[in-house]
Amino acid sequence: MADERRPKQCSLVLPTESMKVMAESVGVGQLQEECCVALSEEVSYRIKEIAQDALKFMHHGKRRKLTTNDIDHALKLKNVEPLYGFQSQEFIPFRFASGGGRELHFYEEKEVDLSDIINTPLPRVPLDVSLKAHWLSIEGVQPAIPENPPPVSKEQQKVESTEPLKAVKPGQEEEGPVQGKGQGVTSAESKGKEKSISRLKPRSTHELSVEQQLYYKEITEACVGSCEAKRAEALQSIATDPGLYQMLPRFSTFISEGVRVNVVQNNLALLIYLMRMVKALMDNPTLYLEKYLHELIPAVVTCIVSKQLCLRPDMDNHWALRDFAARLMAQICKTFSTTNNNIQSRITKTFTKSLLDDKTQWTTRYGSIAGLAELGPDVIKTLILPRLSIEGARIKAVVEGPVISNIDKIGADHVQSLLLKHCASVIAKTRPLPDNVDQYRADYGYLGSMLCSHVVKARAQAALQAQQVNRTTLTITQPRPTLTLSQGVSTGSGPRTPNIIKVPSSLTLPVQTLVSTRPVTPAQPSPPATKYIVMSTSTAAATSPQVVISLTSSRSSSPITSTAPSSTSTLQPLVKVEHTGQSVTTPGAGGSRTLQKYIVVSLPSAVSSEVKASSLSSPSTAVDSTVKADRTELPGASTHSSH
C-alpha cells in the first residue's frame, strides 16, 4: 500500500551541471568532475536538511505554504547567515533559458534605478490587522451568513441535480438521530464512505426561516421596485450571497410567474428587471441552477421571442431586452447543456422553427435570430448564413415596398442591423478574400452589398487588433451585457471595488489574491485558457495606464504585443492592467469612472491570435470563469473591509 505513494527518494540529487555553473559564477573556472559529484551530493543533502527544518517553521507559522522566511529561519538554526533581501510574497518567478547545450533556471533580478525608487510615491500602507466576530454556529446550527461558507457547496448542488439518488441534503448528512442538530458540511471523504447509493433520497423541506422570508420579501420588492439604487444592491446580494440555496425555488417561481404576468401586460421594465435577476442568480458562484431551468428557460425564451414585450413597440427599446435575454440563454446553454438534457439543441430547434415560419412577426424573428447568433459562430454559419438571402428579400419587401406599418419597418431595420452585425464577423473569418460586392450580392441577395462593406470593416479591424494586441484578452469583455440600463455587474462594482484590491499601488497583491482564490472557484470544466478579471476603480495614479506584470518569463518586458504569437514553449500567465477607455466595449460602464482591469491570462502552448476564430466553446467558457472568479472574490473581500 505504501509502495505507490512513495517516489524514489534516494535518487534526488542536484545535477553536476549546476555545480559547474555556480562555480563559474563565483569565478572558479574549471571544476573537476569528481569535485562536482561530491559537491552536488553534499549540497543536495544540505538543501534537504534545510528544507526539512524550514517545514517546521511553516507548521508553527500555521501556514500551508513555505516562505522564504522559513528558509531563512532554518538557516539561522544551522548558524548560517540567511539570504538577505530575498523576499518573495507568493512564488518565485524562475525563468528558463537554454543555449549552448545548457539549460538554466534562474531568478531574474532586474537592475533598479535608485532614483526611480526615490521618485515613485510611497505605496499605500497595507491595511492593519483587525478583528471581526461572527457566529459560526448558533446552538449547533450554522447560520447562512456571508461570513460562513455556503451551506451546500456548488458541487454538491450539481451532484444533487444530476445524480439525485446519490445526493444528500445538508441537514441530514450526518448519521443517526442524535446528530440531527449537528448541521454542517462534513468533508467530502467522510461523506463518500458512509453514503450507500441504495439510500432513498430524503424528502427536502422547503421551510424558510423568518429571516429568510424577510430577506425574500425585501429582495423581490427591491428587484422590481422603482429605486434603482436599491435594485442594484438587491441584485448584488443575489449575485454574491452564499446562503441563497434554500430560497432558489422561491426565486425561480417568482421570476417565472413574473414573466408570465408581465408579458401579458407588456410591462417592459419589469421584464428587464426579472431578466436581471436571472442574470444575478446565474452569476452567484454558490448556486447551481440546473434544477430550476424548467422554470427559468421558458421565462427567458419568452423575453427573447415574444411578439410584443412593451406597450409602444414603435417607441420602446424592447430590442435590448431581447439581446440581453438571448445572451442569458446562450450562457445557460453553455453552463448547463449536456448530452442528457440537450438544452442547446432544443433551444436551437425552437428558434429555427420560428425563423423558418413565414408568418413570424418581425419582433419574434429578431428574437430568434438574436438567440441563435448568441450561441456562437458555428450556429450562425450553419443556420443563419444560408437564410441570409431569404431574410434579405423579406427585409427588402418591407423597406422598399409600400409602407404597411411603421412597426414593421422598424422591425425590419433591426433585423437587418442584427444580421449584419453577427454575420459580418463570421463571414470575415470564413470567407476567403477578395471581398467582391457583386459576388456578395449573388451569394446573399439584398443584404449582400451592405454585408460586404461590413466584412471589409471587420477584416480591417481584426488586422489592426492582431497587430496591436492579442485581442483575445479583450473579446472576453464583449459578452458583458450591453443594455443601456446599467447592469448589475457594472453598477455593483462601483462601491465594492476598493475592497477587492486592498493595496492598489502594489501590483503583486491582486495577483496574489487571484491565485489564492483559485481553489475557491468552483470547478468548471476547465477551459484551455484561464482568465481572471478584477475590476477596480483606480483612485490613485499609482499605476501607469498599461503595465505588464510578468509572472513568469515573458520574453520581452515591453507591453503585450509580442507575447502571444511567439509563445510556443510554456504556459505564460501574464497580467495586464488597462483602462476601459481603450477597450472597445462595455458601454454600460460610463465614461466618468475610470475602470481599471487586471487581466491575467494564461495561454496554452499553441495559442496564437487566431484563437478567436477557433472554437465555439472555449472563449465563452472562459468568460464564465472570469465572471465566476470575479464573483468569488467579492464576499471575502467584503469581509475584509468591514473594519
Next chain:
Amino acid sequence: MPTVCDTRSEMAAVQDAPVEADNEKEIKTETLNDAAGNHASAAGGVIPSPPVASTSSSGPAKAGGPGSEEQQTLMAVLQFLKKNNFVGAVDVLRREAGILEDSDESQGQELAASALGGAEAGDATCTLSRASSCTTSTPAVAAAPAKGGEDQPDVNVVLSAYSQQGDPALYQGYYSGLKKFVESVLDCHRAELSQLFYPLFVHMYLELVYNNHETEAKAFFEKFSGDQECYYQDDLRVLSGLTKKEHMKGNETLLDFRTSKFVLRISRDSYQLLKRHLQERQNNQIWNIIQEHLYIDIFDGMPRSKSQIDSMSGSLAGEAKREANKAKVFYGLLKEPEIDVPLDDEDEEGENEEGKPKKKKPKKDSMGSKSKKQDPNAPQQNRIPLPELKDSDKLDKIMYMKEATKRIRLGPESLPSICFYTFLNAYQGLTAVDFTDDSSLIAGGFADSTVRVWSVTPKKLRSVKSAADLNLIDKESDDVLERIMDEKSASESKILYGHSGPVYGVSFSPDRNYLLSCSEDGTVRLWSLQTFTCLVGYKGHNYPVWDTQFSPYGYYFISGGHDRVARLWATDHYQPLRMFAGHLADITCTQFHPNSNYVATGSADRTVRLWDILNGNCVRIFTGHKGPIHSLAFSPNGKYLASGATDGRVLLWDIGHGLMIGELKGHTDTVYSLKFSRDGEILASGSMDNTVRLWDSIKAFDDIETDDFTAATGHIHLPENSQELLLGTYMTKSTPVIHLHFTRRNLLLAAGAYNP
C-alpha cells in the same frame, strides 16, 4: 509588582525543592527498582537464558541496560574532560554521576531534570548540549543529541557502535530472509514480528552508510523502504537524504535512532519464535542489531493484533516501555479555596483574611476534613507551592462562580454556540492566539514579531500614566485606581514590540495582569497589561521557542522549543526552575495540568510526555500519534488528556492508567487547537482544514472498559466509533482555526486568520 512581593516566600519553598526531591527520590528508587525487578523476574523467569545474559555487549535490553550504557557514555565524557584539563567539570561530573548512578536507572534519560535541582545548579550541569553549547564544560548526557563541533567526541562515541563490519552484500539477504520468515509465521504472530522491520531497516541502512557502502545502502533503501508503514514516511525522507558517513554527524534524527533504543512490545511466544529462527539461521547481524539498538518489552499473554499495534506505534522511538507509565500521578484537582459568594464585599474580605493563613499552615488538615472530601487522587495542597490569592483574585473567583451558575449544560442535545473571531488582513502572519479566562481580552502573536492585544468587550485597553503624570495625581482620592489610568491613549488594541522573530506562542496570566509570548528569537517575554510594556525577557532557550503556557494558578510557566527541553520558570526568576529533558525532537506544545503539579509536552518525536513539576521526572509517555503533536488539552477534572497532531487525529489518554482511550478521526489537516468545555462534556477541536469539530467526550470516556487486564498490559481495543462521537462540523471560510476557548458560560470562542 505585587505578585513579586507576595510570592517571595514561595520561592524559598521552590528552592528547597531539591532536598525534598532527593528524599522523594530514595523512596521512588525503591519502588521503581521493585518494579524493575518484578519485571525482570517476570520476563526472565521462563527463558533460562534471556538474551541479556548471553551477550556481553553493552546494551542488553533489560532494566540494567540503560544504566550501564549511561555509565559508558559518562566515562567517555569524563575522559574527554580530563584530556582537556577541565578539572572542575570532572569533579562536578563525578559527584553528579555518583548520585545519578544511585538514582533510579530506568529514568536515566530524564536525569537531566533531576540533576538540575534548582536554578543555581543550572549553569554547571546544564545538561542539554544544545542548550549549553556556549559553556565549555558541558558534560553531555547521551540522551541529548549533540550539535556543533565541540560535541564531536560524543558523536563519535555514539556512531562507533555502527562500526562493526558485515558483508554489505548480505544485508539485503538478511533482511529479506527475515521478511520471508515473518510472512511464514502464524497470523497472530505476524503483526507483532512485523514491528521489527522498521527499526531493523533503519539500523541496517545506517550501518551500511556508516561503513561507506553507499551504493549498497541506496539499493537497500530503495528495495525495502516501500515496505515500511506509511506513518514512518517523514523519517524515511530524512534517512533517504543521508547517504554519507559525514552526513551522520550532526543529523539529529539519526542520533535519536542511535541514542534511544527503539522500544517494541512483543508477546513471549512471538519473541521465542523470532529467537529460534535467528539462532537456527545463525543470523548474527540481525541479532546484534536487536541486542544493541532495540529494546524488546516482552509480555505474557495473547499476541496483539495489527490494529492494536498500529494504534500505539508511530513515535520516533517506538512505544513507551510499560514501566515508564507506572508511576503514580496525582491527577485530581486541588481543593478550591473557600470563598463564600458574599452579599457585599466587606464581609468577604474579612473572612478571607482569616481563611488565608489557615490554608497555608498545618491546620489545613482540619480544614480539609471540614470541607468536601479530599480527592484521593489529588496531590497535597502544597505539593507545589502556589501563590497566595490576592484580593483581586478572590473577586475574580467570585465572578467566576457567578458566571458558572449561568453556565449552559452542554451535551449532544445542546451544542454550544460558536463565535468566531476572524483576524483580517493578517497576510498569513498570525501564528498564535490566546483568550483570557474571562474572555475579555484576546492576544495574537504574529510573524512580524509583534504581539497584539485586543479588548473584545466595550471596555477599552488603558495603560497606566507615565511616571511624571502619576506624580500629579491626588493619591488620597477614592478613585485613585481609576485616575492612574491614561484615558487619552485608551484604544481597542495595543501592540507590543520587543521580539525579533515570529511569535509562536502567547499566554495570558490567570489574573490578566501579564502576558507571555515566546518567539523564534529564543526568548520568552513577560508583558505587563497595565503598562503594555515588556517586563522580563527570559533567556535560556537558544533556539526557537515553540510554545509557552501560564500555570492555571499563575506565577509558574512552562516553555518548550527546538532545543528539545521544556523549562519551568517562575515569573520572578530569570533562570528556569526545572528543565524537562527527554524528548527526542522539538517540543511543539506545552500545557499545564489543572492542578499545576504536572505539565504535558507534545513533541515532534510524536510522543506526549507528562512531567512532574516537583521532581522533574517524566511520569507518562504516550505514543500513538503519527505526526508532530500541535495541541494538547486536559479535561477539566484532570483525568484525561487530549492531543492533536499534524495527521489530523485527536487521541484521548487516561492519565491515571497511562492508556490511550480514544481516537477521534475526522480532521484532514493539522489539529492546532483543542479545548474541553468547562464541564468537560464536549471536546472542541480546531484545525488547519478550516473546520471546528465538536466531539462527545463523555461518551468517549464512558465507552472504554478499563478492566484490570487492559490496565496491566496497556493493550487497548479502540472502539471504532469516532464518527458517532462527532457531534458537529462547522466549516469556516478559508480560515484555519488556531485557537479555541470556552467562556465561563460555555460559549465557544474560536479564532483564526482569514486566508484568502
